[in-house]
Amino acid sequence: MVKKLGEFKYLTFDVVGTLIDFEGGLKASLAEIGRSAGVEVDGEEALALYRQARYSADAGLFPDDLVRVYLAIASRLGLPALRTHGEKLRDDARHWKAFADSAASLAILGKRYKLIAMTNARRWAFSHFAQELGNPFYAGFTADDTGTEKPDPAFFHKVFAFVESEGGSKDDILHVAQSQYHDIGVSRRLGLTNCWIERRHAQKGYGGTIEPSEFTQPDYHFTSMAALSDAVQGAVPA
Template identity: 60%
Template sequence: MQVTPAKFKVLTFDVVGTLIDFEAGLTGGLMAIAEESGVDLDGEAALALYGECRRDPAAEKFPDDLARCYQVIAARFGLPTGDEYGARMVEAVAASPAFPDSVSALKRLGGHFRLVAMTNARRWAFERFSTALADPFWKVFTTDDTGTEKPDPAFFEHVFADLAGHGIAKADILHVAQSQYHDIGISRQLGMTNCWIERRHGRAGYGGTIAPESFTEPDFHFTSLAALADAVEA
């Protein structure tokens, strides 16, 4: 499948889960605590519970909410509770690595498009993620900037309004994301062209990402960011 550079001016990116492997940070932090505590932890089950926890109306902004979610996960799986463990999990997720192909693929894509970050992460955490990604972005929109979180249409409208000031229309944008719930479904509803990066290809379920009520067929579908860069350069 080919993505023609001439058709788009901007690629907007979900960051956490698409470019940053937050599941690795989350499970790594949990497994370290489990090993210290002598608990045999099912990482996939813990990820699924985290996804459920993020649906709670009491949820705070990411990754600060890991302090709360950890207590839920700990109670379910017999891990130690306490504020110090919640703080460890916030740090573990904030230190999540980039996917192995993210930096190189973003560099390649940046030769064809302006790159824009659209993330539900707090600004403080995004700055760490951006460093891990070699700071590739022309513009950045965090939940602190927009005052809301995806999939709220207001997040996207904030971005549209800003980019319109630079002569960029909705039709000029390709939205790239792994989350069906936060990005692919709502971007379709708002009339955007989208690209689903299926990071969990070959694994069942939605992992630590909130599961969508229904699946949205994307305009473009790849299982890695490198494959998107290959399609652009084909």
């Protein structure tokens, strides 16, 4: 039996891709670089190339790794392979926007649950994302804090230990994320109840996120954060 929405104490969140529109941010930055070079950049092609480059053996921590990624994909997009452009792509992460429903939904959910961020981004970037979202988090875990990235189970175990230090357990957690690869599959294997926010439901493919080896059927499935917050409001008495 899947636990009811009102039975959880914590909601853990993937941030980049679930709450923050990193695909839109990447495409906007690459389009700007393209305009300066007189090149029209195809956004979906750019995301596919990004995905291939980002998940290589020599990848670094995100979003610092965007400098390396840019230099790896620039020529294939017809863009100048200049480090300054890669640094722009990295630094523009400070200005990535939240999805239109993210901040309002988190404000609603924060009245009922303790919200915990779980992001593969570094702490410097997360600080900007959290501010963009209205600083809704009770706690936040980054790649700097855990020393690893999802889908490594060690990342999740760091969060489990935090919840246990407050007298809770992983059974008190609903994990909310858009990435089948980074979050939904591993959360299932670790025994978490999960909620898939299918941000690309109206688009083909996996965009900038690596494709999972197999699809995991989530416990809860919504196509927006607004739909999740609506469901909580309908399921949990005020």
